[in-house]
Amino acid sequence: MSGGPYSYSYIFKYIIIGDMGVGKSCLLHQFTEKKFMADCPHTIGVEFGTRIIEVSGQKIKLQIWDTAGQERFRAVTRSYYRGAAGALMVYDITRRSTYNHLSSWLTDTRNLTNPSTVIFLIGNKCDLDGQRDVTYEEAKQFAEENGLMFVEASAKTGERVEEAFLETAKKIFQSIQDGRLDLNAAESGVQHKPSQTGRTTLSNDQQPNKDTCSC
Amino acid sequence: MDEILDEVGSPEELKKFEAIYNQQLEEHSVTTDATFNYAWSLVRSRYAADIRKGICLLETIFNEDREQTRRDCVYYLAIGYAKLKEYSKALQYTKAFLNLEPANLQVQSLDSTIRKRMEKEGLIGMALAGGAVLALGGLVTLGLALSKK
Ligand SMILES: Nc1nc2c(ncn2[C@@H]2O[C@H](COP(=O)(O)OP(=O)(O)OP(=O)(O)O)[C@@H](O)[C@H]2O)c(=O)[nH]1
Numbered sequence: 001m002s003g004g005p006y007s008y009s010y011i012f013k014y015i016i017i018g019d020m021g022v023g024k025s026c027l028l029h030q031f032t033e034k035k036f037m038a039d040c041p042h043t044i045g046v047e048f049g050t051r052i053i054e055v056s057g058q059k060i061k062l063q064i065w066d067t068a069g070q071e072r073f074r075a076v077t078r079s080y081y082r083g084a085a086g087a088l089m090v091y092d093i094t095r096r097s098t099y100n101h102l103s104s105w106l107t108d109t110r111n112l113t114n115p116s117t118v119i120f121l122i123g124n125k126c127d128l129d130g131q132r133d134v135t136y137e138e139a140k141q142f143a144e145e146n147g148l149m150f151v152e153a154s155a156k157t158g159e160r161v162e163e164a165f166l167e168t169a170k171k172i173f174q175s176i177q178d179g180r181l182d183l184n185a186a187e188s189g190v191q192h193k194p195s196q197t198g199r200t201t202l203s204n205d206q207q208p209n210k211d212t213c214s215c
Numbered sequence: 216m217d218e219i220l221d222e223v224g225s226p227e228e229l230k231k232f233e234a235i236y237n238q239q240l241e242e243h244s245v246t247t248d249a250t251f252n253y254a255w256s257l258v259r260s261r262y263a264a265d266i267r268k269g270i271c272l273l274e275t276i277f278n279e280d281r282e283q284t285r286r287d288c289v290y291y292l293a294i295g296y297a298k299l300k301e302y303s304k305a306l307q308y309t310k311a312f313l314n315l316e317p318a319n320l321q322v323q324s325l326d327s328t329i330r331k332r333m334e335k336e337g338l339i340g341m342a343l344a345g346g347a348v349l350a351l352g353g354l355v356t357l358g359l360a361l362s363k364k
Pocket residue numbers: 018019020021022023024025026027037038039040041042043044067068069070124125126127128153154155156157
């Protein structure tokens with residue numbers, strides 16, 4: 001009864017952060033719907049998206065909170081950092097200022113999440129290589145110095161978008177297996193749902209999710 | 216996207232924004248930001264009284280402020296009313312928003328979440344009424360839930 005396509009054994013909470021207009025909502029949309037939104041309005045407060053993925057044979061539900069980059073929402077969006085297992089920190093490779101602000105995003109993230117939170121840096125809009133304002137090498141170096149994972153991606157073409165979300169999950173899963181991430185800690189950002197028979201409540205709230213039907 | 220309606224903020228967070236707002240109130244210089252932050256954290260509360268208070272504040276800002284903040288207010292007014300299960304009011308706000316910005320996916324998705332919720336709760340209500348015998352109600356509801364899978 002429980003086994004169906006909507007069951008999963010873990011929930012990971014993600015946040016997506018970064019300056020306004022860097023493409024956070026487009027990355028989320030590309031990941032959950034495999035579509036690009038050419039004209040995306042600014043996010044109001046926070047948006048939410050979800051998708052079930054598989055890591056090492058385990059089904060994991062990602063609960064993704066996409067925060068608004070506009071300054072006036074900053075005070076409230078900060079409250080979504082708490083208890084994130086993964087943080088995708090995004091800048092726009094064609095706008096240097098969005099890269100320059102990374103250290104302040106990083107400080108916020110470190111202060112508001114826990115030491116086991118996996119932070120993944122994404123240089124978005126890599127399809128616009130002609131307008132590049134930040135080199136791959138310097139961003140790579142910044143990532144290494146700060147112990148972040150890093151890719152350049154494009155929400156437009158979909159290039160390396162999956163990779164960013166999935167690699168983050170793999171790293172979190174590894175931490176669970178190594179025992180570095182304590183599942184019982186209130187703010188680990190991970191929930192374990194041991195699969196049992198008859199867990200109808202779990203499958204009930206899954207109806208709107210069409211992402212797993214891709215087989 | 217039920218999570219948008221189900222998530223709750225932390226009480227500490229609410230206290231923090233409340234303190235800022237109250238202080239500004241005492242100094243007779245309340246900023247829109249402080250009001251909005253406080254209102255948002257009220258709407259995220261698990262208690263209906265808080266949500267109502269949040270709605271009140273949002274309506275105040277909505278009536279006195281600029282275009283930009285109005286747009287934000289409308290969105291959170293819809294969430295607030297939906298959390299109170301006043302769905303038709305909530306839908307008035309999403310509808311008003313979509314009249315101005317028909318392509319806004321964030322609001323489209325909130326709108327459809329509210330509609331789904333309305334439907335779901337309507338169905339359960341009907342099942343209970345139709346079951347006549349109260350003890351049967353539970354079974355009917357369960358049956359419905361299962362048959363929908
Ligand atoms: N060429 C190109 N354009 C992109 C890409 N990703 C996003 N955009 C465009 O950049 C603009 C901003 O994208 P959003 O996803 O709304 O940015 P955001 O970070 O969510 O912005 P806020 O919600 O205000 O914080 C939109 O017009 C997108 O179409 C990309 O990979 N390539």
